Amino acid sequence: MVAASVESIRETSPAAMRSRPVLETLVAVVLSIVAGSVVLLITGHDPVEVYRALIERAVLRPAGLEETVVRATPLMITGVAVLIAVRAGIWNIGIDGQVLVAALAAAVAAALVTDAGRPVVWLTATVAGLVAGAAWALPAALLRARFGVNEIVTTIMFNYVALFLTAWLVKGPLRDRSVVSPQTELIPRELRLVSLGDTRTHAGIIVALVLVVLVGWALRRTVAGLELRVVGENPRAAAVALIPVRAYLFGALVVSGAVGGLAGANDILSTKGTFQAEWDPGYGFTAFALVFLARRSAWALVPGALLLGMLAYGADVMPRAAGIDPAFFGVIEGTLLASLAAPVLIRGLLARRTRKEVR
Numbered sequence: 238m239v240a241a242s243v244e245s246i247r248e249t250s251p252a253a254m255r256s257r258p259v260l261e262t263l264v265a266v267v268l269s270i271v272a273g274s275v276v277l278l279i280t281g282h283d284p285v286e287v288y289r290a291l292i293e294r295a296v297l298r299p300a301g302l303e304e305t306v307v308r309a310t311p312l313m314i315t316g317v318a319v320l321i322a323v324r325a326g327i328w329n330i331g332i333d334g335q336v337l338v339a340a341l342a343a344a345v346a347a348a349l350v351t352d353a354g355r356p357v358v359w360l361t362a363t364v365a366g367l368v369a370g371a372a373w374a375l376p377a378a379l380l381r382a383r384f385g386v387n388e389i390v391t392t393i394m395f396n397y398v399a400l401f402l403t404a405w406l407v408k409g410p411l412r413d414r415s416v417v418s419p420q421t422e423l424i425p426r427e428l429r430l431v432s433l434g435d436t437r438t439h440a441g442i443i444v445a446l447v448l449v450v451l452v453g454w455a456l457r458r459t460v461a462g463l464e465l466r467v468v469g470e471n472p473r474a475a476a477v478a479l480i481p482v483r484a485y486l487f488g489a490l491v492v493s494g495a496v497g498g499l500a501g502a503n504d505i506l507s508t509k510g511t512f513q514a515e516w517d518p519g520y521g522f523t524a525f526a527l528v529f530l531a532r533r534s535a536w537a538l539v540p541g542a543l544l545l546g547m548l549a550y551g552a553d554v555m556p557r558a559a560g561i562d563p564a565f566f567g568v569i570e571g572t573l574l575a576s577l578a579a580p581v582l583i584r585g586l587l588a589r590r591t592r593k594e595v596r
Contacts, residue, residue, distance in 0.1 A: 258534075269573040270569075287559050308550050318335075319493070320533060331393065339365070374497070407512055465489060
């Protein structure tokens with residue numbers, strides 16, 4: 238009996254609780270690599286050679302590392318957007334729609350002030366992106382906070398509306414008539430985000446890192462961050478403690494939308510310079526994978542985003558380098574997400590079984 242009690246204490250000790258998420262994440266990464274190796278073997282590829290080529294091109298080569306960081310930048314930002322909502326216990330599935338609407342707003346707004354100089358272009362596009370992303374999340378936030386409508390349904394619906402609305406606008410009223418392809422007016426390269434030295438890496442990575450630090454600090458060290466966590470983990474207890482649950486749900490979804498909009502503005506100000514018809518980067522699914530890979534820790538979003546950025550870059554270069562179809566990297570990402578979700582599911586089933594045995 239004493240031995241069992243000691244063992245129980247060890248298992249629930251703070252050190253064990255802190256190390257378990259790290260261990261589960263490492264196991265998930267290993268499982269996704271193993272699953273990818275099986276797929277490669279089935280399709281007639283050498284897994285060791287494929288992974289070696291991926292690391293060499295995406296990490297060891299300076300140009301590849303730069304591109305990995307560029308790909309990771311919007312993932313960090315959208316990861317923060319998802320994290321804010323998840324901490325409140327809500328699911329902002331509308332990240333993709335918020336990115337699209339914000340990117341279009343940023344492109345149009347920036348094009349109007351190109352004569353005012355680079356700082357004004359940056360500020361205008363950023364504000365336009367933040368406001369547009371927040372506005373696109375606003376209806377879902379109102380419906381969730383006021384009427385309890387499931388935000389998963391509403392945010393998904395708004396994704397489709399955003400995709401077709403932005404495509405129609407850029408093909409019609411907002412189209413730059415001076416070019417053949419449907420797009421907004423191009424923002425000159427000299428007015429966009431500056432590069433860090435003689436690289437493709439741009440100042441957006443600094444913005445992303447600052448955002449991660451600020452949000453990580455706010456979620457852990459401020460009263461609002463702690464109350465947000467209580468709302469997300471136990472809304473009833475939060476209401477008993479006189480925490481304004483509806484206000485936090487509303488605010489978290491709107492702020493999440495605004496941060497998602499920042500990712501859209503970042504793309505316009507950095508790599509794209511214009512909004513093109515049918516453009517859809519599809520950050521949403523990857524952002525959710527990133528948040529769970531980071532175990533809902535803001536600080537862990539950085540290495541997680543770099544890993545997923547490497548996979549995104551690999552999907553572009555590995556077809557030529559090793560004859561690997563881009564869909565393979567989607568398999569890796571999906572397996573990673575499933576591996577991360579499995580321990581949560583198992584613990585839930587065990588807890589339910591324990592409750593039944595107690596009864």
